[in-house]
Amino acid sequence: MVMELLTSHASVRKYKDVQLSAEEVRDLIHAGQHAASSHFVQAYSVIHVTDTAKREKLAELSKNKRQFLSAGAILIFCADYARLEKAAAIHGKTINYSFAENLLVGSIDVALFAQNVAIAAESKGYGICYIGGVRNAPEEISELLGLPKGVAPMFAMSIGVPDEANEVKPRLPVEAIIHENSYDASKYDDLLPAYDQTMHDYYLHRGSNQKDTAWSQQMAEFLHEPKRTYMREFLKKRGFEMK
Ligand SMILES: Cc1cc2nc3c(=O)[nH]c(=O)nc-3n(C[C@H](O)[C@H](O)[C@H](O)COP(=O)(O)O)c2cc1C
Numbered sequence: 580m581v582m583e584l585l586t587s588h589a590s591v592r593k594y595k596d597v598q599l600s601a602e603e604v605r606d607l608i609h610a611g612q613h614a615a616s617s618h619f620v621q622a623y624s625v626i627h628v629t630d631t632a633k634r635e636k637l638a639e640l641s642k643n644k645r646q647f648l649s650a651g652a653i654l655i656f657c658a659d660y661a662r663l664e665k666a667a668a669i670h671g672k673t674i675n676y677s678f679a680e681n682l683l684v685g686s687i688d689v690a691l692f693a694q695n696v697a698i699a700a701e702s703k704g705y706g707i708c709y710i711g712g713v714r715n716a717p718e719e720i721s722e723l724l725g726l727p728k729g730v731a732p733m734f735a736m737s738i739g740v741p742d743e744a745n746e747v748k749p750r751l752p753v754e755a756i757i758h759e760n761s762y763d764a765s766k767y768d769d770l771l772p773a774y775d776q777t778m779h780d781y782y783l784h785r786g787s788n789q790k791d792t793a794w795s796q797q798m799a800e801f802l803h804e805p806k807r808t809y810m811r812e813f814l815k816k817r818g819f820e821m822k
Contacts (some may be wrong), residue, residue: 582608584702589747591706592646596725599652599705600811607703607738611696616688620663623689625696625779627731628725633723640719641712641735651705651739655713655720656693658685660818661729676729677820689733697736704743709734717813732818744786749777751794771795 601605604627611655627633638647647653661677667674676685697707713720713735720732740753755770775793782790814821 581635587747588661588697589745590708591739591743591745592708592737593735593741593743594646594649594651595708595742596649597651599738601629603703604652604654604738608695608698610699613691614688614691614695616691617684620684622659622663622685622687623692624657624662624730626726628653628655628724636723637720639688639714640709640716640723641666642714642715643710643737646708646710646737647735649739649742651811652737654693654738655724655732655734656689656694656734656736657710657730657732658682658689658819659730659774660685661727662797664729671736676818677755677822681820682742682814682819682821685731686733693734693736703743704740705738708737710737711822714810721817726817731814731819737790743787745787746781749774749781760768766791 589786597672608625616622628637634653636646637643660674660681664674675681693709697709700707712733713732716733721730724732726732751774752770754766755774759801771794775795778794778797779792782792803820811821
């Protein structure tokens with residue numbers, strides 16, 4: 580059952596006009612919180628954006644209009660060391676989260692938490708989509724949401740009743756991902772062209788947004804140019820100095 584749910588995931592970007600209740604969102608967050616957490620730091624917070632004006636502003640800033648405006652719930656997932664500062668202050672201590680390791684811990688924690696929320700939502704028949712687009716305007720979004728220092732928005736998630744059904748995207752074959760005992764790059768000479776063929780067929784024939792491309796081509800184009808080059812400075816300002 581869980582295996583079927585996991586392998587049937589497809590992002591949803593268009594929703595029916597049904598809002599999730601505060602209680603439903605709470606239940607999803609509660610399930611999400613049971614994800615494992617590095618050293619049990621629980622270094623994450625989530626902003627449930629219910630205010631229409633804020634949603635409209637987020638839609639504009641993140642350049643993901645349709646999702647932000649049509650979703651049944653919008654959640655902004657943040658790495659959070661501000662609460663840990665408070666916890667340490669109870670004991671008269673300050674904390675140090677100025678190393679790259681701390682940013683990794685916060686990023687991993689928030690991603691595991693979010694993926695649990697995603698699975699919980701999908702198990703209830705909702706669709707979801709992650710929205711990295713919040714990193715298009717991280718400063719403005721942090722200000723809009725009143726995020727204190729030590730808190731950084733990592734991604735958003737739209738959740739709602741699907742108004743579209745996308746095909747499951749074929750993943751890389753398991754053999755491409757799994758290595759036995761040591762990393763074996765030689766297999767990619769055969770595996771990547773074969774996967775490109777699979778993805779080429781998928782892109783050409785899928786229900787919407789068909790295109791004549793392949794996965795390696797998409798990756799080459801996407802990763803050739805630097806992306807969101809302001810993120811390092813932004814994170815440093817938030818207290819994530821990455822020493
Ligand atoms: C961290 C993260 C950020 C993402 N950001 C966006 C986004 O800004 N806009 C969007 O439409 N999809 C976004 N996606 C969804 C991916 O495009 C999608 O998961 C991927 O193409 C695989 O498709 P699937 O989820 O339908 O299987 C994001 C996914 C992740 C994990």
